Amino acid sequence: DAGVIQSPRHEVTEMGQEVTLRCKPISGHDYLFWYRQTMMRGLELLIYFNNNVPIDDSGMPEDRFSAKMPNASFSTLKIQPSEPRDSAVYFCASSIRSYEQYFGPGTRLTVT
Amino acid sequence: GQQLNQSPQSMFIQEGEDVSMNCTSSSIFNTWLWYKQEPGEGPVLLIALYKAGELTSNGRLTAQFGITRKDSFLNISASIPSDVGIYFCAGRGRKGGSEKLVFGKGMKLTVNP
Numbered sequence: 001d002a003g004v005i006q007s008p009r010h011e012v013t014e015m016g017q018e019v020t021l022r023c024k025p026i027s028g029h030d031y032l033f034w035y036r037q038t039m040m041r042g043l044e045l046l047i048y049f050n051n052n053v054p055i056d057d058s059g060m061p062e063d064r065f066s067a068k069m070p071n072a073s074f075s076t077l078k079i080q081p082s083e084p085r086d087s088a089v090y091f092c093a094s095s096i097r098s099y100e101q102y103f104g105p106g107t108r109l110t111v112t
Numbered sequence: 113g114q115q116l117n118q119s120p121q122s123m124f125i126q127e128g129e130d131v132s133m134n135c136t137s138s139s140i141f142n143t144w145l146w147y148k149q150e151p152g153e154g155p156v157l158l159i160a161l162y163k164a165g166e167l168t169s170n171g172r173l174t175a176q177f178g179i180t181r182k183d184s185f186l187n188i189s190a191s192i193p194s195d196v197g198i199y200f201c202a203g204r205g206r207k208g209g210s211e212k213l214v215f216g217k218g219m220k221l222t223v224n225p
Contacts, residue, residue, distance in 0.1 A: 043215040103154030
């Protein structure tokens with residue numbers, strides 16, 4: 001079975017530009033999580049969905065960040081406008097109703 | 113909020129040696145997970161623990177859920193070069209049915225051949 005798929009794997013953009021990260025969860029999984037990883041702060045949960053509905057977005061840093069899940073097989077994380085401090089690796093993970101979250105390969109975002 | 117303390121932060125060992133790492137929490141967890149992350153990749157689930165006192169093995173890896181529910185450890189026996197990576201613990205607390213995991217800061221393992 002295919003794992004969690006993320007695109008793009010790398011994104012380089014200029015400050016002020018809009019960035020959209022994409023995720024396809026494992027088929028049949030009903031939970032989807034977005035994380036950000038940095039050296040300073042480690043892995044941070046940004047938001048998670050259950051059955052396409054956002055459940056907890058308390059980790060979203062500010063209004064510049066938004067996430068959607070229009071259907072069970074697709075989610076986006078958007079940053080608008082992007083800032084250099086948003087540079088990080090962003091992971092998507094999915095799970096069936098358990099705590100065994102399976103991670104995608106991540107998107108490395110660099111904002112210059 | 114809930115926090116996990118993972119120690120040590122890094123280890124340098126010789127191939128063939130055993131290695132042990134642990135995680136502690138200031139609050140009770142009812143699930144412990146151990147992940148491994150290699151450069152440029154996402155964390156990969158190694159072992160999941162759901163019961164206090166549970167001891168689970170996955171090949172050369174053994175993990176235990178502490179009986180106090182506030183700690184867990186992971187052992188790797190007879191290390192090999194491909195064990196290199198960052199090992200993370202993650203826990204889920206008892207509050208309100210949340211699916212949120214709390215992650216430790218990771219332990220970077222280097223294995224010298």
